[in-house]
Amino acid sequence: MEPGPPGSSGPAEPGPCLSGQRGADHAASASLQSAARTEPGRHSLAVAAVLPAGGCGERMGVPTPKQFCPILERPLISYTLQALERVCWIKDIVVAVTGENMEVMKSIIQKYQHERISLVEAGVTRHRSIFSGLKALAEDQLNSKLSKPEVVIIHDAVRPFVEEDVLLKVVTAAKEHGAAGAIRPLVSTVISPSADGCLDHSLERARHRASEMPQAFLFDVIYEAYQQCTDYDLEFGTECLQLALKYCRTKAKLVEGSPDLWKVTYKRDLYAAESIIKEIISQEICVVMDSKEDNKHVGHLLEEVLKSELNHVKVTSEALCHAGRHLQQIILDQCYNFVCVNVMTSDFQETQKLLSMLEESNLSILYPVVVVSVHFLDFKLVPPSQKIENLMHIKEFSKKVKERNILLYGLLISYPQDEQKLQESLRQGAIIIASLVKERNSGLIGQLLIA
Numbered sequence: 001m002e003p004g005p006p007g008s009s010g011p012a013e014p015g016p017c018l019s020g021q022r023g024a025d026h027a028a029s030a031s032l033q034s035a036a037r038t039e040p041g042r043h044s045l046a047v048a049a050v051l052p053a054g055g056c057g058e059r060m061g062v063p064t065p066k067q068f069c070p071i072l073e074r075p076l077i078s079y080t081l082q083a084l085e086r087v088c089w090i091k092d093i094v095v096a097v098t099g100e101n102m103e104v105m106k107s108i109i110q111k112y113q114h115e116r117i118s119l120v121e122a123g124v125t126r127h128r129s130i131f132s133g134l135k136a137l138a139e140d141q142l143n144s145k146l147s148k149p150e151v152v153i154i155h156d157a158v159r160p161f162v163e164e165d166v167l168l169k170v171v172t173a174a175k176e177h178g179a180a181g182a183i184r185p186l187v188s189t190v191i192s193p194s195a196d197g198c199l200d201h202s203l204e205r206a207r208h209r210a211s212e213m214p215q216a217f218l219f220d221v222i223y224e225a226y227q228q229c230t231d232y233d234l235e236f237g238t239e240c241l242q243l244a245l246k247y248c249r250t251k252a253k254l255v256e257g258s259p260d261l262w263k264v265t266y267k268r269d270l271y272a273a274e275s276i277i278k279e280i281i282s283q284e285i286c287v288v289m290d291s292k293e294d295n296k297h298v299g300h301l302l303e304e305v306l307k308s309e310l311n312h313v314k315v316t317s318e319a320l321c322h323a324g325r326h327l328q329q330i331i332l333d334q335c336y337n338f339v340c341v342n343v344m345t346s347d348f349q350e351t352q353k354l355l356s357m358l359e360e361s362n363l364s365i366l367y368p369v370v371v372v373s374v375h376f377l378d379f380k381l382v383p384p385s386q387k388i389e390n391l392m393h394i395k396e397f398s399k400k401v402k403e404r405n406i407l408l409y410g411l412l413i414s415y416p417q418d419e420q421k422l423q424e425s426l427r428q429g430a431i432i433i434a435s436l437v438k439e440r441n442s443g444l445i446g447q448l449l450i451a
């Protein structure tokens with residue numbers, strides 16, 4: 001089999017992958033993509049995915065089903081869809097939702113511009129929801145734009161951090177073995193209680209694994225298994241791999257998954273997911289300045305201090321000139337944090353230019369973009385009170401851009417003549433910027449902070 005074209009293993013649109021490319025198996029990716037290509041005369045491996053999303057999230061203990069709970073104001077399921085649809089070799093994604101939530105789901109698809117999604121009605125149990133998705137993919141469905149895939153991935157809608165490499169591994173293994181699923185080492189030991197509530201026996205932890213998602217199957221295997229299984233299986237079963245074993249004698253290949261594959265189940269899992277997402281989108285900060293010498297000088301000083309204060313963050317700088325071509329590239333490359341440098345001025349001309357560029361791009365559709373409008377003022381020459389009226393305009397700007405998911409904050413940094421004092425205020429400013437970027441607190445937008 002020929003390898004895929006160079007660079008073809010990069011993420012497809014839209015948006016960055018939350019899970020990134022950590023540890024991606026590029027060789028396998030190239031070979032699967034080659035198999036998945038649909039050039040005439042070439043064998044193509046058709047892969048689809050079914051996402052059960054019809055649960056009510058009882059264990060979460062909130063009225064909204066957990067798949068629709070917001071993380072940074074975007075429903076959890078949208079993150080999972082994004083992780084799957086960026087994998088270009090998955091042709092169709094079938095999502096099972098309850099009739100009650102069908103319209104909500106349609107509006108999520110529209111708002112976040114998800115593609116290749118089909119909706120089916122969920123069942124009263126997870127297995128029934130999955131079966132409903134499989135039926136939609138089976139060939140015998142009338143009026144369906146879907147076609148039967150060779151391999152189908154099954155993935156819970158509430159596991160947003162699924163990486164391309166694990167999808168690839170389960171699909172490749174399913175093609176060979178008929179079924180495959182991701183596993184993780186057990187965190188706790190599994191024990192069996194007896195009827196009187198006492199310990200009957202405990203399992204040897206090292207010999208057992210937790211079954212996670214994604215799983216993948218030859219479509220004919222899993223569809224046959226679901227068609228044959230009993231009402232009891234559909235009502236109480238929790239393991240698709242077991243159905244393939246029981247009804248098709250297909251022994252699933254088990255694939256080691258990453259810790260991020262865990263299922264959002266309890267309220268605390270939403271907080272954990274939010275922290276992971278915030279960390280991923282805070283990896284890069286771009287310092288933007290105009291081409292005036294003074295601005296460039298101060299901008300670069302701030303860039304250096306940010307670099308030394310934030311070891312793990314990539315800090316770059318860019319000018320707002322040349323029709324912003326370089327800056328546009330940075331936006332296209334999905335940098336979600338900008339610091340706009342203004343020296344001895346309280347107007348927002350430069351910041352507004354940057355905001356217009358961001359508004360024109362689609363960058364903030366999926367994640368909130370942070371913009372810190374930094375104003376360097378010599379507080380001895382110009383007391384901040386003199387500039388405050390002008391600076392207060394940030395409130396209106398921030399309100400307006402918040403509608404586009406851009407979080408605008410103001411920061412006054414003291415700009416003394418004394419070099420040592422300047423370094424200290426730059427350091428203070430960098431700490432505030434780091435915290436704004438990390439926290440993405442929408443309650444603080446339009447505020448003027450002072451370093």
Ligand SMILES: Nc1ccn([C@@H]2O[C@H](COP(=O)(O)OP(=O)(O)OP(=O)(O)O)[C@@H](O)[C@H]2O)c(=O)n1
Binds near residue numbers: 052056126127130
């Ligand atoms: N009738 C159901 C029940 C569950 N699911 C989906 O199966 C996945 C995993 O199930 P689980 O974590 O158990 O979700 P819930 O059933 O919603 O949660 P809980 O058990 O706490 O009620 C979720 O994406 C969930 O929406 C489904 O499609 N149809």
Ligand SMILES: O=C(CO)[C@H](O)[C@H](O)COP(=O)(O)O
Binds near residue numbers: 126156212238263
């Ligand atoms: O991990 C899984 C598969 O092996 C499933 O996500 C899990 O078993 C689903 O069960 P439930 O909906 O009861 O949590």
